[in-house]
Amino acid sequence: MPTIKKERVTRHFGKWFRHVLMEAEIMDYRYPVKGMAVWRPYGFKIRQSLLRITRNLLDKAGHNEMLFPLLIPETSIKKESEHIKRLETEMFWVTRGGLTPLEINYALRPTSETAIAPMLKLWIRSHADLPVKLYQIVNIFRYETKATRPLIRMREVDNFKEAHTAHATAKEAETQVREAVEIYKRFFDTIGVPYKISRRPEWDKFAGAMYTIAFDYVAPDGRAIQVGTVHNLGQNFSKAFDVSYETERGTREHVWQTCYGLSGRPLVAMLAAHGDDNGAVLPPDVAPTQVVIIPIPYGGMESQIDEACSAVSNQLKAADVSVEVDRRADLTPGSKYFYWELRGVPVRIEIGPRDLKQEAVTVARRDTLEKQTCKLIDVVATVKKILKNIMGDMREKAWEWMNEHVHRADGLEEARRLLKNRAGIVEVAWCGNDECGHKIEQDTEASILGTPEDSEQKAEGNCVVCGNKAKAILRTAITY
């Protein structure tokens, strides 16, 4: 059985990741604007697969897809004070139209709460209009002054999937937050990305939110990467924009809102979680091509081999498998293996003279690199079985790794050491006071992810800072 090497993935993650993006022709980050990149055809198809999965989940849960404009007037974006305070330094501004200055400046949306609120005000009149559950998939902009990184830290995020909801009561909004968390769990489970769910500390919640729940994945270099967030907005925006409804009793009340979003980072996590030193490993549901067939034409059997390739390809297509025969004449079979492994195609079929004489083919799994011989009449069944099993195996392997990278530290010293060694997420006991939280952040030189939302585990022992009885577990990590 071949060994899966992940040395380059774990030891040189940044380099490996950039290599895969460029060489597998997913994304080209040489575009002449910092933090903005180009999706190449293969990457675009992967992007579309992730959007399809997201859309299916949101549609099924009763969300309606819509589309709001990119530009937000300065007057709108400044209405909710916390919102503007946190975003002020991070926005791009349009100030000129043609050759003259505009009368009013427009922000390139950094997120769309303030684009949506004025419309909700027009659409929502009575309790019968609630709940509103909508989403849009758009490009958003952040004026990142830190070093940008392809897909991880971009100035244009071109596939922000943002959902926005409005409800009659605080309780319904709270229920919606739970639904959103479940939807995101299903999303990440579908692509085999493991996660920890934490409630962000007060000082790191979304601009204008009551609280923020986030999904974090630990990248192969031990750094946590935020891959999704769910926010309870309370009535902050509805009060700022006066979005209210007439209750059944005839009174008026401001709506309760939530919002939740996925950026381009789930793809980062998906590539990182499954990739190996040979390149990407794509889930069958995401892969633009699920099976590649590679002819090994020699020994005077060239035409039979070619026919067998077509026959197998047609059978698989009839069974709803997306398949490609790589007939390029200028490449050796070996360089084709290299090419398709780099691109993460889940299954490879090799058809050469030796196999064909026995009416068989060789089938290779991308995730384990295992090969097996398979009779021609069994090809469809074998491939279908692999495509069915591969996802479970990939998910399990990824979770195993993730679980090994969540640690409990007894004291600040141990936490610091673990974080310094990029051990992943480190949990410590915490009294619940912000002051101690900030101290943990400072002393470990890490970020606070927050308190667990995915575990019933009670905090034991004493706060690692003040020594008072611990009230919660606090998660920390070096983050992207």
Add this chain to the structure above:
Amino acid sequence: MPTIKKERVTRHFGKWFRHVLMEAEIMDYRYPVKGMAVWRPYGFKIRQSLLRITRNLLDKAGHNEMLFPLLIPETSIKKESEHIKRLETEMFWVTRGGLTPLEINYALRPTSETAIAPMLKLWIRSHADLPVKLYQIVNIFRYETKATRPLIRMREVDNFKEAHTAHATAKEAETQVREAVEIYKRFFDTIGVPYKISRRPEWDKFAGAMYTIAFDYVAPDGRAIQVGTVHNLGQNFSKAFDVSYETERGTREHVWQTCYGLSGRPLVAMLAAHGDDNGAVLPPDVAPTQVVIIPIPYGGMESQIDEACSAVSNQLKAADVSVEVDRRADLTPGSKYFYWELRGVPVRIEIGPRDLKQEAVTVARRDTLEKQTCKLIDVVATVKKILKNIMGDMREKAWEWMNEHVHRADGLEEARRLLKNRAGIVEVAWCGNDECGHKIEQDTEASILGTPEDSEQKAEGNCVVCGNKAKAILRTAITY
């Protein structure tokens, strides 16, 4: 047989169109930025249908979908001199990041030639890399200073479908222009929008193009509306950006480029071409819901009617028809007819006691408003047949109207009169000189659409301006 009224469509087109956009919940143009609007869920689904049709056509013809960033550096956009000259007054500029001015200004893409060219330069090395055929579906921006109109003249066009190609020879680029024209013909035929294809005059070609071919539709108010364009760029951009390849002979040559695009206007034309005084009429391939079933529950047969609705709905779903049962209790059947007619759902099925006693239902066609009784066992076959025929009938009717609105004028005086009466497109004989072209434009107070690309008809007689022998037919129209 009911009469299809189109009085409001033709006499008050602008008003009718805005009414349909708002009341059928396609688009809400009350967003607080001029020329930018919000797609509502129903409209968004129609938008997605048009994108699906476009994608299928472009993919089938070998184009790859990609995605380029929104922002174009000032240095890039100014490289091709004709391009910037024509676009300079029409662009939005990002000049500020956070609280400080940017070192370099960025244009919101008005179109993407100058975003794509620097990347083509990186990707294209030899003749083996050609042709490149790519497209993207993006939001583009024009700083329109004229009165904006929903979907017709927007500052943000959020579904610009722009294709870009690069070729080794001028001849191949020319062939590509022909392919693009054929693709667009198929696109408009699919949604039943009639068109005239004209080569725009020199003074109205695309910024940086050698020549421009455009598709025009005549709106119900007699004004022409440009719905698609195909440009041969020659080597203008490839020289400005130095995009070259190594030929088979080992020399270097600049690539030959084309580009072609569809904005949001095909939807305008589609709604205008088929709509009537009751609202929109959608092609079955575009309609989010193809069949609506409306129960007419009275006479003690309520539960049987409800069951029949479910049964018919399930049968249609099994036959791949998208169907909805409108069970809203607070609306009368009549107001439901009104609701779904406004939204243009192609087929309506009414199920009431009278029909049901005879094991039948009533089937109504949206395009003709005709009703027929149909046995329950024949429902699927009947609906399938209508859905199959309806498009041909809609297309034919639309073309008939279009053909009635293309006229030949013998002299300037007649042309002026026809144009003044909003008769549609008016063709005149022309000597081919720009000077006479401009004179026609001035005297008729209309725009020149150009010379026919869709007709073999030769020009006869003499130029309506100078009286010299005519070399071409020139099309003019009052335009949007």
